[in-house]
Amino acid sequence: MKDQDNCIWIGGTEIESLHKFDLEPSDIKINKQFLYQSLGYQNEIPEPVLIEIDKTIDYLNALVEIQAGFKLISPERVKFHSGYILIDDERLNTKAIIGKKLVDSETLAIFVATLGSRLEEKSKKLMSEGDLLQGYILDAVGSELVEQTTDWLQLQVENLLSENNLKITNRYSPGYCGWNVVDQQIIFSFLPKLFCGIKLSESSLMVPIKSVSGVIGIGKNVIKSDYECSICDMTNCSRRRVM
Amino acid sequence: MNEILEKISYCIERGKSDKHAKFPPDLKDQDGVVEYTQAALDNGISAQSVLNDGMMPGMNKIGIRFRNGEIYVPDVLIAAKAMKAGMQLIKPFFQSGEAKHKGKIVLGTVAGDLHDIGKNLVAMVMEGGGWEVVDIGVDANAQKFIEAIENNDAKVVGLSALLTTTMNNMEAITKEIKSKFPEVTVVIGGAPVTEKFSNSIGSDFYSADPQGALDFLNEKLEI
Ligand code: B1M
Numbered sequence: 193m194k195d196q197d198n199c200i201w202i203g204g205t206e207i208e209s210l211h212k213f214d215l216e217p218s219d220i221k222i223n224k225q226f227l228y229q230s231l232g233y234q235n236e237i238p239e240p241v242l243i244e245i246d247k248t249i250d251y252l253n254a255l256v257e258i259q260a261g262f263k264l265i266s267p268e269r270v271k272f273h274s275g276y277i278l279i280d281d282e283r284l285n286t287k288a289i290i291g292k293k294l295v296d297s298e299t300l301a302i303f304v305a306t307l308g309s310r311l312e313e314k315s316k317k318l319m320s321e322g323d324l325l326q327g328y329i330l331d332a333v334g335s336e337l338v339e340q341t342t343d344w345l346q347l348q349v350e351n352l353l354s355e356n357n358l359k360i361t362n363r364y365s366p367g368y369c370g371w372n373v374v375d376q377q378i379i380f381s382f383l384p385k386l387f388c389g390i391k392l393s394e395s396s397l398m399v400p401i402k403s404v405s406g407v408i409g410i411g412k413n414v415i416k417s418d419y420e421c422s423i424c425d426m427t428n429c430s431r432r433r434v435m
Numbered sequence: 436m437n438e439i440l441e442k443i444s445y446c447i448e449r450g451k452s453d454k455h456a457k458f459p460p461d462l463k464d465q466d467g468v469v470e471y472t473q474a475a476l477d478n479g480i481s482a483q484s485v486l487n488d489g490m491m492p493g494m495n496k497i498g499i500r501f502r503n504g505e506i507y508v509p510d511v512l513i514a515a516k517a518m519k520a521g522m523q524l525i526k527p528f529f530q531s532g533e534a535k536h537k538g539k540i541v542l543g544t545v546a547g548d549l550h551d552i553g554k555n556l557v558a559m560v561m562e563g564g565g566w567e568v569v570d571i572g573v574d575a576n577a578q579k580f581i582e583a584i585e586n587n588d589a590k591v592v593g594l595s596a597l598l599t600t601t602m603n604n605m606e607a608i609t610k611e612i613k614s615k616f617p618e619v620t621v622v623i624g625g626a627p628v629t630e631k632f633s634n635s636i637g638s639d640f641y642s643a644d645p646q647g648a649l650d651f652l653n654e655k656l657e658i
Contacts, residue, residue: 231507231508232504232506232507232508232509233507238450238458238509238513239458240450240458241509315552316551319551319555322516324512324515325512325516328508328509328512328552331552367598367599372599373598373599393547395548395600395601395604396598396600397547397549397598397600397601401549
């Protein structure tokens with residue numbers, strides 16, 4: 193992996209900086225427990241599913257081009273309110289649930305991560321050729337991989353800032369907990385065009401599909417908890433992390 | 436029910452496609468959907484009956500168990516694969532007109548949205564329920580739906596979306612379909628969709644899962 197930016201956050205003094213990583217699939221470890229859970233399983237997993245998962249993980253490398261990155265925004269550009277954030281004059285309407293989690297932050301990291309589009313093309317092909325299980329498992333493994341990539345990216349933000357005695361919040365994404373997915377348009381406007389190869393459509397869909405966007409709060413007095421699925425109102429979500 | 440048809444249903448439920456399939460382990464080396472379908476046809480059971488009384492009950496049980504949260508998407512896919520294996524033997528009877536589908540459903544993911552796994556699952560459950568699916572793919576606008584309805588003389592349309600933004604495109608599409616074909620039934624679904632939203636845009640039915648959409652079509656529409 194490489195951080196393509198040599199600009200760093202210097203103790204207390206805000207330096208806007210952009211960080212971009214090209215990752216090898218081996219940099220990210222798939223958490224199989226989470227994967228089983230995301231497929232719905234708590235206990236017994238049918239053998240064909242286990243076999244397919246292992247097979248998929250084995251050939252995954254050729255199908256992904258993992259890119260991830262974040263931009264640190266200068267604190268004087270950002271103002272936090274309980275239901276929204278202002279960056280310059282742009283308003284991110286996070287709404288109350290996420291707003292409350294970010295309100296003690298001093299600034300933000302805006303991030304994206306993606307696997308590229310080869311994986312989803314292969315999954316579509318498999319499904320259209322009738323290999324339904326294979327196509328579906330590949331898609332689910334991809335979802336887990338991009339989530340793990342985002343965990344990894346969050347750790348990079350955390351490590352970089354901890355050198356300067358700054359802490360981070362959990363990450364939050366437009367589209368969750370009442371925060372309208374349309375606000376991705378604002379998030380992307382602060383990133384270079386096609387950053388990490390991601391294109392945001394008019395309908396606020398990221399292409400490649402296996403992509404994630406969001407923000408992380410930064411400050412001296414912010415808190416990060418282990419998992420935050422409990423704050424999400426989609427209680428029947430198959431991906432809800434149960435601890 | 437005829438014993439062979441019961442076996443077909445059971446093998447679909449268990450995901451046992453043919454004799455050589457190693458899964459499920461307790462049915463190893465035993466006949467599967469393919470062998471029982473062939474046996475049924477050889478015994479003079481009509482292809483229509485194999486489909487209606489053997490395959491569909493098996494897939495229906497799977498759909499209900501999925502809706503009840505007893506099994507998960509991969510289990511549905513394993514069953515569907517088993518059914519597909521048997522369907523290969525039934526296909527010629529559809530072509531000759533000896534066997535008939537319940538009707539045609541045009542299915543697509545709406546404009547602006549590229550997600551297709553949910554839609555594919557709906558297609559699979561509909562096929563398992565005896566419907567012929569005209570899959571028009573992803574990013575489908577009103578025009579594409581309307582053309583497919585016209586070209587296939589379909590009476591049912593299914594719309595899928597995964598984001599709230601693209602869910603909103605369901606409104607214009609539904610309204611255009613309804614204004615051109617008031618008799619066509621529009622069913623919608625996808626993660627962000629709700630019954631309230633469905634009512635507000637004038638669609639006929641919302642289902643959180645594929646089986647619900649199938650049940651609705653089977654019960655409410657005598658096609
Ligand atoms: C015609 O009749 C019918 C009847 C039933 C019908 C039907 C039609 N169509 C579907 N159905 C129904 O039957 C199917 C089988 O049960 C179901 O189809 P689905 O397509 O829903 O289900 C699939 C088979 C499996 N389901 C899935 O694959 C989606 C699962 C969840 C957890 C999910 C995942 C995995 C992912 N995501 Co995201 N993701 C969520 C999802 C929450 C959830 N639990 O549903 C959803 C869809 N995501 C959401 C969001 C917001 C996002 N995601 C994003 C990213 C991702 C991952 C990459 C991490 C990953 C993969 C995405 C992918 N599609 O490949 C982002 C967008 C990505 C993009 N490309 O633009 C991002 C925007 C977040 C961000 N800012 O990064 C939410 C969308 C709601 C909204 N606000 O718009 C979301 C509902 C989660 C939530 N809790 O709110 C039913 O809906």
